[in-house]
Amino acid sequence: MSIRAISPIDGRYHKRSTPLNNYFSEYALMKYRVIVEIAWLKHLAKQDDLAEIRALTDDELSILQGIIEGFDDDSAKAIKAIERTTNHDVKAVEYYIKQELGETSLADVSEFVHFACTSEDINNLAYAMMVRDGLMDVWLQDAHELVATVAEKAELHRDVAILAHTHGQAASPTTMGKELAVYVYRWQRQLTQLENQDYLGKFSGAVGAFNAHLSAYPDADWVHIARTFVESFGLEFNPLTTQIEAHDYLAETFHSVMRFNSILLDFCRDMWAYISMGYFKQRVVAGEVGSSTMPHKVNPIDFENAEANVGISNSILGHLADKLMVSRLQRDLSDSSALRNIGVGIAHSHLALLSAQKGVSKVDINQQAISQDLDDAWEVLAEPIQTVLRKAGYPNPYEKLKELTRGASINRDDLQAYIADLLIAEADKQRLQAMTPASYIGLADELVDFIGE
Numbered sequence: 295m296s297i298r299a300i301s302p303i304d305g306r307y308h309k310r311s312t313p314l315n316n317y318f319s320e321y322a323l324m325k326y327r328v329i330v331e332i333a334w335l336k337h338l339a340k341q342d343d344l345a346e347i348r349a350l351t352d353d354e355l356s357i358l359q360g361i362i363e364g365f366d367d368d369s370a371k372a373i374k375a376i377e378r379t380t381n382h383d384v385k386a387v388e389y390y391i392k393q394e395l396g397e398t399s400l401a402d403v404s405e406f407v408h409f410a411c412t413s414e415d416i417n418n419l420a421y422a423m424m425v426r427d428g429l430m431d432v433w434l435q436d437a438h439e440l441v442a443t444v445a446e447k448a449e450l451h452r453d454v455a456i457l458a459h460t461h462g463q464a465a466s467p468t469t470m471g472k473e474l475a476v477y478v479y480r481w482q483r484q485l486t487q488l489e490n491q492d493y494l495g496k497f498s499g500a501v502g503a504f505n506a507h508l509s510a511y512p513d514a515d516w517v518h519i520a521r522t523f524v525e526s527f528g529l530e531f532n533p534l535t536t537q538i539e540a541h542d543y544l545a546e547t548f549h550s551v552m553r554f555n556s557i558l559l560d561f562c563r564d565m566w567a568y569i570s571m572g573y574f575k576q577r578v579v580a581g582e583v584g585s586s587t588m589p590h591k592v593n594p595i596d597f598e599n600a601e602a603n604v605g606i607s608n609s610i611l612g613h614l615a616d617k618l619m620v621s622r623l624q625r626d627l628s629d630s631s632a633l634r635n636i637g638v639g640i641a642h643s644h645l646a647l648l649s650a651q652k653g654v655s656k657v658d659i660n661q662q663a664i665s666q667d668l669d670d671a672w673e674v675l676a677e678p679i680q681t682v683l684r685k686a687g688y689p690n691p692y693e694k695l696k697e698l699t700r701g702a703s704i705n706r707d708d709l710q711a712y713i714a715d716l717l718i719a720e721a722d723k724q725r726l727q728a729m730t731p732a733s734y735i736g737l738a739d740e741l742v743d744f745i746g747e
Contacts, residue, residue, distance in 0.1 A: 301638070303638060303641045303642070303645075307641075307645055310644075310645060310648055311641045311644065311645065313432045314428060314432055314433075314637060314640065314641050314644060317424050317425075317427055317428030317431070317432065317637070318424060318428055318636060318637020318638075318640060318641065319637065320370070320634075321367065321370045322424060323420060323421075323424065323634075324365075324369075324370050324373050324383075324387060325362075325365045325369075325370070326419075326420035326421075326423055326424050327384060327387045327416050327417070327420045328361065328362060328365055328369075328387060328390075328391065329362055329420070329423075330415075330416050330419045330420055330527075331387060331388065331391055331407055331408060331416060332358045332359075332361060332362060332391065333523070333526065333527070334407075334408075334409070334411065334497075334523065335358065335403070335406055335407055335409075336350065336355065336358060337519070337522075337523045337526070338406050338409060339403070339406075341514065341519060343511060343513060343514040343515070344511055344514060346406075347403055347406045347409075348402075348403065350400070350403075351399075353399075354398070354399055354400050357395075357398050357399075357400060358400070361391065361394050369390075372390055373386045373387055373390045374386070376389050376390055382413075383413075384408075384413035384416050384417065385413070387416070388407055388408040391404075391407050392404045392407055395407070410499060410504075410506040410507045410510065411497075411499070412499055412500045412537055414496075414537050414538045414539070414625070415496065415497045415498070415499065417633075418495055418496055418538060418539040419495045419497070419524065419527060419529065421544075421633055421636070422493045422494065422495050422527075422529050422539075422543075423493075423527055423529070424636075425493070425544065425547060425636060425640075426491075426493045426528075426529075428637070428640060429488065429547070429551075429640070430489075432644065433551075433640060433643065433644050433647070434485065434488065434489065436644060436647045436648060436651070437481070437485060437554065437647055438485065439651060440481075440558075440647050440650055440651045440654070441478055441481045441482065441485065443651060443654050443655065444474050444477060444478050444481075444561070444654060445474075445475070445478045445745055445746075447470075447471075447474050447654065448470075448471045448472070448474035448475040448478055448742050448745060449471065449742060450471070451469065451470040451471040451474065451659055452469055452471030452472065452475075452738075452739045452742040453469060453471065453739050454469055454470040454471060454659055454661070454664065455467050455468075455469055455664070455668060455731070455732040455733070455734075455735050455738075456468060456469065456470050456473070456573060456664050456667070456668070457664075457667045457668050457671050457674070457731065458473075464667075464671045464673070464674055465674065466674055466677055466734065466736075467668060467674060467731050467732065467734050467735050467738075468735060468736075468738045469735055469738040469739050469742075470568075470573070470659065470664075471738070471739065471742045472735075472738035472739065472741050472742055473564070475741065475742045475744065475745045477557060477560070477561045477564075478745040479744060479745050480557045481554060481557055481558075482745065484550055484553050484554040484557065485554070487550050488547070488550045488551070488554070491543065491546060491547050491550065492530045492543055493528075493529050493530065493543055493547075494529060494530045494531075494532040494539055494542075494543045495524040495527065495529040495530070495531065495532060495539060496520075496524070496531075496532045496533075496535040496538075496539040497520040497523055497524055498516075498520055498533075498535060499537075500537055501536060501537055501624045501625075502534070502535040502536050502537060502624075504516045504517070504520075517533065521533070530543075536621065536623070536624040536625055537624050537625035538621055538625050538629065540619065540621075541618035541619055541629065542619055544614070544615070544618055544636075545614075545615035545616075545618060545619050548611040548612070548614055548615040548639070549611075549615055551607070551611055551639075551640070551643055552607075552608045552611050552612060552615075554643075555604045555607055555608050555611075555643050555646065556604070556608065558600060558604055558646055558647070558650060559600075559601055559604045559605070561650065562597040562598075562600045562601045562604070562646075562650055562653070563597075563601065565594070565597050565650075565653065565654070565657070566594050566597045566598065566601075569594045569597075569657065570594075571663065571667070572660050572663030572664075573659070573660055573663060573664050573667075574657040574658065574659060574660060575657065575658050575659075575660045576594065576656050576657055577656045577657070577658065594653065596649045596650065596652045596653030596656070597649070597650065597653045599645075599646075599649040600645075600646040600647075600649040600650040600653065601646075603642040603643070603645040603646040603649065604642075604643065604646045606639075606642040607639050607640070607641075607642035607643035607646065610635055610638055610639035610642065611639040611640075611643075613632075614632055614633075614635065614636060614639060617629070617632050618632060618633070665732070668730075668731040668732045669731070671731050672704045672705055672706055672708070672709055672731060673699040673702065673703075673704040674731055674734065675709055675726075675729055675730075675731065675734060676695040676696075676698065676699040676704075678726065678729060678734060679691075679695055679709070679712070679713065679716075679726055680692050680694070680695040682718060682722050682725075682726060683695075683716070683718070685722075686717075686718045686719070686722070688718075698712065706730075710727060713726045713727050714727075
């Protein structure tokens with residue numbers, strides 16, 4: 295970490311963002327480009343229709359694999375040194391690989407490195423794998439961990455009745471478990487979509503029409519060669535492109551992350567509110583300070599930190615989703631700088647995940663505050679009473695209960711007296727008289743089971 299870092303991703307939050315370095319840094323981009331270039335050379339060597347590039351021996355294949363496996367910071371710095379001359383990042387990668395091959399038996403096939411390629415052939419596959427691997431290996435793992443933690447809390451608190459608040463006002467009770475399960479269920483849908491996301495790739499040259507390919511080998515089946523090459527990386531072949539792959543799948547991916555983020559924002563704000571109402575207590579961590587002047591403070595800073603990072607992530611990913619789908623005619627370069635910020639958007643989302651996870655791990659249910667709120671809200675039982683009266687055929691039951699309870703302070707004795715005078719079935723009357731705000735939870739506790747399906 296540099297204390298002079300401008301971005302907090304590389305400064306204050308460096309340690310938490312480190313797992314993403316192998317997927318979204320400039321080092322990672324260079325390494326993935328090297329992977330694509332070497333894989334293309336190997337792929338060409340397997341094609342019977344390309345007589346001028348010979349088959350490679352096992353030792354030569356090992357040399358090529360060694361370039362990938364041995365790629366390190368010094369390798370990346372060597373490419374950057376070449377780029378200072380070329381002023382072209384992908385061409386620097388090509389020259390680097392040729393240099394590596396120059397003292398080996400592969401020197402005679404070095405001109406087939408980057409053969410018939412435009413830079414975007416290399417870049418689009420590199421970015422597709424970077425995004426896929428970074429999400430699958432890091433982001434999704436931590437997202438699943440957060441969802442699993444909240445799911446455990448939902449199960450733990452499935453029977454804990456709480457007073458609901460619609461429009462910020464006391465409403466029909468629910469359970470803390472059910473309310474947490476709502477978020478788990480919403481997140482699970484987004485994670486399923488992300489895990490099933492298609493990642494596309496093109497490999498068809500300067501304008502997406504295999505022009506250079508056919509000029510050298512007019513009889514080769516270039517569509518098949520490109521398709522099998524793209525699919526060898528686990529990507530879906532896109533046959534219709536300009537110079538660039540259109541990035542539509544990237545927009546889809548970013549929108550899925552943004553939706554997960556927005557649900558996370560909703561969750562963090564609710565957790566903040568539950569802490570504010572006293573429904574959750576925060577565990578005190580020795581040595582931590584909540585305020586520079588108020589010694590008693592234990593602030594919900596983890597949820598607030600997550601909220602801030604979600605906002606930054608969605609702003610960046612939203613811009614990228616809109617921008618990357620648009621390019622003038624067959625290609626403009628405005629996507630190049632934009633693509634380099636993918637990791638920043640993902641990193642802020644990842645920070646939000648980690649902060650929320652930390653926040654959830656530090657809260658415990660506060661039954662005393664919850665019970666007090668329920669005991670002070672007998673008016674919420676106006677709903678079941680008027681519903682039973684509707685069943686019994688009472689005229690205008692809603693209006694009558696509204697007159698009794700709206701804006702009024704109602705206690706248990708008031709409701710018991712009211713119910714006692716009702717001309718309804720005895721079973722219904724007994725059920726209503728036995729009801730309390732804490733018991734009026736419907737099927738909330740059972741609904742938690744849906745997150746396990």
